[in-house]
Amino acid sequence: MLGGFGELGPRFAPRAYADACVADVLLGAPATQATVIGDAALLLTCVGDGAAADRLCDRWLALTEQPATDLLADDAAARGFAQLFAARRTHPAWAAGLSPLDVDAEAATHRTWLDRADSPIEPGSFGTLTAARIAEGLAQRTVAEPNPLRRLAAQAEDAAAEGDTSRAMALLAEWSDRAGPRPRVAQLAGCHHLAPLLADGALAEPLGIHDGWPDDCAGALIAALRLRQRDHHGGAGTADDVSMAELVRCVLAARRAGAAEDEPAPTAEPPATADAIAAAEHRIGYRLPDDYRDFLATTDGLPADVVFPRLLRADELRPSETGVVVISDRTEDGLVTLVPPGSSDGRWRVIEVDLGLGSTAYPSFTALLRGHLALLDGNDAAAGPDGTQR
Numbered sequence: 001m002l003g004g005f006g007e008l009g010p011r012f013a014p015r016a017y018a019d020a021c022v023a024d025v026l027l028g029a030p031a032t033q034a035t036v037i038g039d040a041a042l043l044l045t046c047v048g049d050g051a052a053a054d055r056l057c058d059r060w061l062a063l064t065e066q067p068a069t070d071l072l073a074d075d076a077a078a079r080g081f082a083q084l085f086a087a088r089r090t091h092p093a094w095a096a097g098l099s100p101l102d103v104d105a106e107a108a109t110h111r112t113w114l115d116r117a118d119s120p121i122e123p124g125s126f127g128t129l130t131a132a133r134i135a136e137g138l139a140q141r142t143v144a145e146p147n148p149l150r151r152l153a154a155q156a157e158d159a160a161a162e163g164d165t166s167r168a169m170a171l172l173a174e175w176s177d178r179a180g181p182r183p184r185v186a187q188l189a190g191c192h193h194l195a196p197l198l199a200d201g202a203l204a205e206p207l208g209i210h211d212g213w214p215d216d217c218a219g220a221l222i223a224a225l226r227l228r229q230r231d232h233h234g235g236a237g238t239a240d241d242v243s244m245a246e247l248v249r250c251v252l253a254a255r256r257a258g259a260a261e262d263e264p265a266p267t268a269e270p271p272a273t274a275d276a277i278a279a280a281e282h283r284i285g286y287r288l289p290d291d292y293r294d295f296l297a298t299t300d301g302l303p304a305d306v307v308f309p310r311l312l313r314a315d316e317l318r319p320s321e322t323g324v325v326v327i328s329d330r331t332e333d334g335l336v337t338l339v340p341p342g343s344s345d346g347r348w349r350v351i352e353v354d355l356g357l358g359s360t361a362y363p364s365f366t367a368l369l370r371g372h373l374a375l376l377d378g379n380d381a382a383a384g385p386d387g388t389q390r
Contacts (some may be wrong), residue, residue, distance in 0.1 A: 013181065013208070025225055033225075034064075039182070040221060046202070048214075074186070079110045080186040082106055088199050103192060148178070156171035157192070172206055226250075254376035268298070301314075
């Protein structure tokens with residue numbers, strides 16, 4: 001179970017799996033962290049979201065500066081990625097550091113591995129003397145039998161090779177039912193004829209994956225990686241090169257991580273259209289800040305959280321009598337406003353008004369979201385002593 005820091009039941013559960021992976025990234029050794037990210041990327045690809053897997057691996061490389069080979073738990077994982085790349089007809093940038101593999105030759109190697117019999121007798125159980133090792137070898141061969149999960153994988157590969165997709169899917173469902181809370185999807189991914197089905201999301205339904213979960217899982221792991229690296233290097237806050245789309249994903253993932261099981265999962269809104277943003281600017285009489293425009297083009301508003309009001313849609317934006325632009329609901333706790341550029345420096349300001357704690361000024365909308373993410377992560381180091389974002 002890798003680091004074993006997360007609580008897992010006997011079967012795969014999407015939320016429990018993501019939470020356990022996040023715990024391993026935050027608390028595990030570097031080798032465990034890399035294996036968790038690599039295994040998660042394989043799983044994300046096998047439920048049909050190779051883009052989320054690539055984003056996760058890209059950020060892991062950028063944040064840790066470790067070689068891509070560290071993501072490979074074993075030879076089976078290397079074969080799995082190679083077959084999935086071939087099925088997707090892509091070789092993502094993060095995989096440039098992996099040795100190229102001949103997928104046909106690796107398919108034969110993988111099948112030999114799937115068919116290999118395993119013995120329950122651990123090496124060294126009979127002692128170290130020559131006679132004991134001979135007896136141990138004989139005993140191991142006598143009781144050895146194929147691994148049941150690898151056998152199911154081999155049968156599913158045979159069905160896919162014969163074009164019997166229905167049987168292959170049924171076998172994948174049986175494999176998923178028996179694979180446990182951390183399924184070793186490399187067993188399946190290394191199969192040449194199964195790989196295209198997996199890249200199209202064949203494991204999503206058997207594992208109970210809902211729409212949006214791969215992005216949520218990748219976002220939560222990226223946020224955990226960033227937090228782990230910040231702690232390791234003594235830094236603070238979110239990296240400056242994070243895109244608005246990724247920052248929104250991190251905020252939503254952090255909200256989900258802290259939500260109760262029975263609470264609906266917060267999701268991003270559909271993006272605002274360019275016409276809606278232009279109409280809002282016409283009403284206000286100013287061009288909105290670039291990062292706030294990026295936000296609206298990523299998600300047209302944001303649901304409320306216990307520590308944050310709902311951010312408005314573009315069609316709800318109006319100028320106020322004082323000239324500021326209110327960009328959130330007015331709640332009993334306060335609101336969020338954009339203050340138009342002053343004559344001194346021509347820059348917008350973002351003011352978060354808290355009726356109990358006072359107002360906090362941010363130099364940009366991005367800084368506001370970073371501050372919100374830091375609060376969700378329990379990190380107050382991103383703010384200066386006066387509450388102003390650095």
